[in-house]
Amino acid sequence: MVANDELIVSVGAAASRRLLRARPTLTAVARDLGMSARSLQRCLEARGTSFREIADGALRDRAEALLRATDHPLTEVGFLLGFSEQSAFTRSFKRWTGMSPGAWRRTSATEAALGRSARREGPRPACARVVARGPRDVDA
Numbered sequence: 001m002v003a004n005d006e007l008i009v010s011v012g013a014a015a016s017r018r019l020l021r022a023r024p025t026l027t028a029v030a031r032d033l034g035m036s037a038r039s040l041q042r043c044l045e046a047r048g049t050s051f052r053e054i055a056d057g058a059l060r061d062r063a064e065a066l067l068r069a070t071d072h073p074l075t076e077v078g079f080l081l082g083f084s085e086q087s088a089f090t091r092s093f094k095r096w097t098g099m100s101p102g103a104w105r106r107t108s109a110t111e112a113a114l115g116r117s118a119r120r121e122g123p124r125p126a127c128a129r130v131v132a133r134g135p136r137d138v139d140a
Contacts, residue, residue, distance in 0.1 A: 005047055007033075008054065011040070015051075015058040023082045024058065026051045060096040063089075067105045068112070074101050 014032040018024035029051065030040040044050055059081060066077045078089030078101075093101045 007043055008047060008049060011044065011051065011054050012058055015055045016061070019058055019062050019081075024055050029055075056092075056096070059092075063093060063096075063101070064104070064108075067101055068108050074105075077101065 010033055011029055014029045015024040018028060018032075026040065027037045030037040033040065035043075041051065044054070063077065063081055066072065066080060070077070072080070074089070075086045078086050081089065083089035083092070090100055093099070093104065097104055099107065
C-alpha cells in the first residue's frame with residue numbers, strides 16, 4: 001500500500017465523515033468521491049488495500065478517540081460505533097489493538113498521564129488522515 005496515496009486518504013476521510021452517522025458503505029463512499037463502487041474497489045485493489053481495511057481503520061480511530069476522550073460506558077461506545085452487541089465491539093477492538101477496550105482505556109489514561117501514547121504500533125496509515133480536498137455532501 002502506498003502510504004501517501006491521495007485516493008486512500010480521500011476514502012479514509014469520507015469513511016470517517018460517514019462514521020459520524022452510520023457505518024460507511026462502499027457504495028456511499030464511492031458516491032461521495034464521484035465514482036462507481038466497482039471502480040473504487042478496483043482502484044483500491046491496485047493499491048494493495050480494500051475498502052474494508054480502510055473503513056476498519058476509520059472505525060478503530062473513532063473507537064480510540066471515544067475511549068480516550070469520554071467516560072462513556074463501553075456498551076455505549078460500542079453502540080455509538082454501530083455495534084449491536086458489546087461482545088462484537090470487544091472482539092473487533094481486540095483484533096485491532098490486541099487489547100480489550102477497557103484495558104486499552106486504562107492503558108491510554110496511564111500513558112497520557114506519563115506523556116506517552118497507548119498505541120502498540122507505528123503511526124496510522126495515510127488513510128486515517130484528513131484529505132485536503134473538500135468533501136462532497138454526505139447526505140446525498
